[in-house]
Amino acid sequence: MVGMRDVAKKAGVSLSTVSLVVNGTGYVSDDMRDRVQRAMSALNYVPNELARNLYHNRTNMVGVIVPTIRHPFFATFTANLQHALAGQGLSTMLCSTADAENGEAEYVEMLRRHIMDGIVMSAHTAHTPDYWTSIRRPIVAFDRVLGEGIASVGSDHEQGGRLIADLLIRTGARHVVMIGGPRDQFFDLAARGEVEDAFDLEKTTFPTVRYYLTLEQELTKAGIRYEYVEAGEVMDFDGYHRAVNETLDRVGPDGVDAVVSSDIGASFCVREALQRGIGIPRDLQIVAYDGTYLTDLAGMRMTAVVQDFVGIAQSVADHITQVIVNEDAGAAKASLKKDDNPFEPSVLIPVTLALGDTTRAASAAADHS
Template sequence: MVGIRDVARKAGVSTSSVSLVINNSGYVSADMREKVERAMAELHYVPNALGRNLSQNRTGMVGVIVPTIQHPFFATLTSHIQRELAARGLKTMLCSTVDAETGETEYVDMLRRRTMDAIIMGAHTKHDPEYWSSIGRPVVAFDRRFGGTIPSVHSNHMEGGDFIADHLIPTGIRRLVMIGGPKGQFYDRENTAKTKISTFPTTRYYVRLAELLDEAGIAHDYVSAGEVSDFSGYEQAVERVLSDVAHGTGEFADADAIVSSDIGAALAVQKAASYGIAVPNRLQIVAYDGTFATKLAGREISAVHQDFAGIARGLVERVCALIDGEEANDELVPVTWQSAETTIL
């Protein structure tokens, strides 16, 4: 096996000079770098990444923790994160807390033992913000607010609520139904004033939309579809609402608009078609996220699109800054609106 000494002998330089070239550290003349790189190529020498990382007290590995990769949102986001990390020479260690039936503690322990360089935390956690701050190692939160020294990256969900209201209210809707995650996510923490708050920025678009509907005097309801990994919960919630609309009886009989995640919106479009409910003439449906799942309905759906590339870039930029010992602040990523023009009979 070819080693660093072989490269040094071939190039006619010291082993320390070869090390400087491999690690790209310290001053090396252009002539010496050329000699070393030529010797490496001729000897087919591959640097030992593990040894290099150990010498730099780094592993080149970043843990990405999400609830489940089965969900279109997290599948799309993790692919963008992995691409961003790879562009910076970093590997991704993916933890899906629901799919693996484990929490994030194992990965936090790995971070503490320095078997990874940082964590991007995007799953629900029962740990208090103080727990994350006490780790003392690079952690960046996605769509979560841990407070303290933990930077967070998330979409401008308030803007998302504005987009939906601006689209639906002028159409004269009378009653809107929102279908989303557990209602407990809206107020899952207390601040120092003992006021209930939420660590989930995503809930802001529901809250903002509800505020604007109240101002316009439009009735609205919230139906919980369960946890993000509970796809059957979305099916049941959509069936509950659409059945009432189709039969003209029940709690949601007069609903004329539905807002949900891509999965809920796609299911609502499909269910409306099976019931013969005209969309958007009788029932308007809006999706929130803008993943490939909006196309599963077989028709175009009006949607708020989150900028997955922008989110991933913001997360990875902050991870790299923290790894390098720099400070990192929160980032609010803009969302965009796409209106559907297709009428579904």
């Protein structure tokens, strides 16, 4: 096997010069660099990446923790994030907490032991903010607020709630059902006794809930009836199926006439409604939230609030890269300013409303995307 000593001999330079060229450290004249690179090419020398990473105390590996990759939202997110991280020279190690016995704990331990350079956390965690802030290694949260000083990137879910509310109000909805995950999980801080008001929009570590809460507030102002139907955990597709069927049992002249859910729930709703002969959007309007590939595969092109997966992934990749660079440079972690809300993501990515065939009066709402 060809090693650096062989390259040094071929190029007629010292071993330390070859090391400087391979590791990209220190000053090497252009002439010396050219000689080393020609020798490497002639000998088909491939640098030992592991050794080089150890030299720099880096692995160029980022752990990405999601609840499950079976869900189209997290599949789309991780695909885009992997591409964005690769653009930063970073590889991705994926952890699906639904399929991992130790959840995020194993990855956090790997981060502590410098087996990876950073973690992107986008799954539910039962750990308190003190746990995450005590790790003191590069972490970025996606659609979660982990603790003070830990950057968080997420979509502007309040904007998403307003877009849906405006559409449903303008199209004459009378009884809206929102189908989503366990509602008490959204208010984890209240469940742990850390805040007094369980429905305070500003005090939840789950920014996603803001679209539900904003939608409820706007519907209340408009005098439109609404309710929330729980469908189980994010990976519980059967739970979504049951919730959709129970909701559709109540569709009628004086019953439910609009459903808002994730792409999964909305897709189930379209399929079941068509099988039952329920007119879409005449008798039932359906709005999806996420905007993954499912919105075009449900049997009808769905109206959906679309999250900017490319923008989200790039922002997350930029943030984790910067935190890693800051750590390498010994820079202090960026902390929140005094006027920042510790329960709100550091970066909010705008969402858009894509109009489809599952809502009425599409043209009237077209200017609100």
